[in-house]
Amino acid sequence: MEMKELAESIKKNVEETQTSMKEFAAKSIKTDGDISEIKETLKGLQNNTDTVLAENKTAIEAEVQSRRELEAKMKRTALMGDPDKAMSIGAEFIKSKPYLDYIANPGMKRSDDFLMEGKTLVTPTPTFRTPLQSTQEIGMIVPNQNLISVRSLIPTVPTNASSVSWFVESGYTNRAAIVAESGLKPESDFVFTEHDAKVAVIAHTAQISNQMLADQPWLQNYIDGRLRYGLTLKEDYELLYGTGGATSLLGIKNTPNIQTLNWSDGDLGDNQMDCILNAIVKAMVAYYVPDGAVMNVKDVAKIRKLRSLSAGSGDYLYSDVTKALTGGTLWGCNFVPTTVMSEGEALVANFGLGMQIRQREEVSMRIGEPDDNFLRNKKTMLVEERLVLTVIREDAIVWLSLDNTPTS
Numbered sequence: 001m002e003m004k005e006l007a008e009s010i011k012k013n014v015e016e017t018q019t020s021m022k023e024f025a026a027k028s029i030k031t032d033g034d035i036s037e038i039k040e041t042l043k044g045l046q047n048n049t050d051t052v053l054a055e056n057k058t059a060i061e062a063e064v065q066s067r068r069e070l071e072a073k074m075k076r077t078a079l080m081g082d083p084d085k086a087m088s089i090g091a092e093f094i095k096s097k098p099y100l101d102y103i104a105n106p107g108m109k110r111s112d113d114f115l116m117e118g119k120t121l122v123t124p125t126p127t128f129r130t131p132l133q134s135t136q137e138i139g140m141i142v143p144n145q146n147l148i149s150v151r152s153l154i155p156t157v158p159t160n161a162s163s164v165s166w167f168v169e170s171g172y173t174n175r176a177a178i179v180a181e182s183g184l185k186p187e188s189d190f191v192f193t194e195h196d197a198k199v200a201v202i203a204h205t206a207q208i209s210n211q212m213l214a215d216q217p218w219l220q221n222y223i224d225g226r227l228r229y230g231l232t233l234k235e236d237y238e239l240l241y242g243t244g245g246a247t248s249l250l251g252i253k254n255t256p257n258i259q260t261l262n263w264s265d266g267d268l269g270d271n272q273m274d275c276i277l278n279a280i281v282k283a284m285v286a287y288y289v290p291d292g293a294v295m296n297v298k299d300v301a302k303i304r305k306l307r308s309l310s311a312g313s314g315d316y317l318y319s320d321v322t323k324a325l326t327g328g329t330l331w332g333c334n335f336v337p338t339t340v341m342s343e344g345e346a347l348v349a350n351f352g353l354g355m356q357i358r359q360r361e362e363v364s365m366r367i368g369e370p371d372d373n374f375l376r377n378k379k380t381m382l383v384e385e386r387l388v389l390t391v392i393r394e395d396a397i398v399w400l401s402l403d404n405t406p407t408s
Helices: 003-025 032-055 057-080 089-094 097-104 210-214 216-241 272-285 297-304
Strands: 156-158 163-173 189-198 200-209 259-262 292-296 328-330 333-338 345-349 355-368 378-391 397-401
Touching: 003 032, 032 057, 089 216, 089 355, 097 355, 163 378, 189 378, 200 210, 200 216, 210 216, 210 378, 216 355, 216 378, 259 272, 272 297, 272 345, 272 397, 292 297, 297 333
Parallel strands: 156 355, 259 397, 292 333
Antiparallel strands: 163 189, 200 378, 292 345, 328 333, 345 397, 355 378
16 A cells, blocks of 8 residues: 555544544433444544554555655765765775676786776866875774865866867957947957877875785775875875976976966065965956965964064964864965975965866776785785866966065
8 A cells, every 4th residue: 555545544534533523422412322332433443543554564664764764864964965975986996896896706817997986086166175084994004194185176177188288378468449330349369379288197006915805994994095095195296396298297386377476575574474365466466366275284384373463462363273274264265285285385376267187087996916916815906097287377376485574
C-alpha cells in the first residue's frame, strides 16, 4: 500500500470514530445496549487501524528512517558542504576501479590511470579551495603544511592542447567621443601581443609496501597528506617563480610587463600595510580592483604585529588580532600566507581577470611494479598533472618588494 493511501485510510478511520462518538454522545438516554454498541464500534475501528498499521509497518519504518537520514544530511551539508562533492583525491582513489582492480589482481604490472574528478579540481571562478589537510593516523605523522594554496586564487579552465596561445593587450588608445548625427565615429586603437607556452608536467613518485597499499585509511592519508600536497607545493612555486622553458612554467614574477612596487618608494612613514594599500591603488589606477594578495607568513606576522604610534595607545593596527595566520583579508583583499613566497616579497592582483590556469590533465594516479619492486614487496605510486599559467592582463598584477621603510 502506498504511503498516501495508508495516510488516507488512517484519516478515514479517525473521522469515522469521531463521528460515531458524537452520535452516541448525543443520545439522551444511555442504555446498556447503547454502551455496548459504542464499545463494539470503537473496538472494531481500533482493530481496523491496528491491522492497517501492522500490514504496513515495514514501509512506515523505512519512510521514517529515510526522512531522518535526509534531515541529517541536510544539516551536515549546511555546516560543511556536501561531502559527496568535496571528496579528497585519497578518498576517491581508494574507492576507484583502478585501485580495487589492482588489489584484486596482484599479478598486474601496473594499475589503470585514475583521474581525479574535474568538479574538485577545475574552478570556473576564483575561489579558495578546501584546505589540503589530512587525518593523522597512528604510525604516520606528517609535518605541518600550508593551509591555503596560491592556486586557490586563480581560476582554472580545461584545455586539450599541448601548447597554449593567447593574446595580451599591450597598448590602448581610447578615442571614444560624442559624435554628431551622421558624423564619423572615431576608432580606438588596441594593440595585442601573442604569447604561447607549452603545457608542463608536474609529477613525483613514491614507494610503499604491499601492506601499506592494502591499508586503505593509511593510504588515503598518505595520498592526501604527502603526494597530492607535494604537487600543490610545486604548483605554487612555479606559479610564483617559474622561469619558463621546457621544464618550468612561466611564473607571475617573471612575466614581462607586470607592475612592480617597492616599499621604499612610498611616502615617509609608510609601513608594510601602507605598501600593500599602495599596490592596491596602483592596480586600481590601471582599472583593475585586486581580489587577492600573497605574502610570506613572516611578513604577515610583521603586519599583524604593527601597533599604533599614538601616545598611550599601542593598539594593534590590524582590526582583528584574534585570527590565526591562516588567511583573512587586508584592505578588502583575500590573502594567502605561504612559505612558498620569499620573505620580503608580496603579490597583489586581480587574479580573476589577470590570469588563468589551463589544465590539460587533471591530477592522475597509478600504481606499478618497476625494476625490482616485486622482489622487495613494494609498489611505486605515481602522481602527476599537466597545466600551464597564462597571464592575460599584466596591469592587473603588482609585484611588491618589502625592502625598506621609506626615508623621504
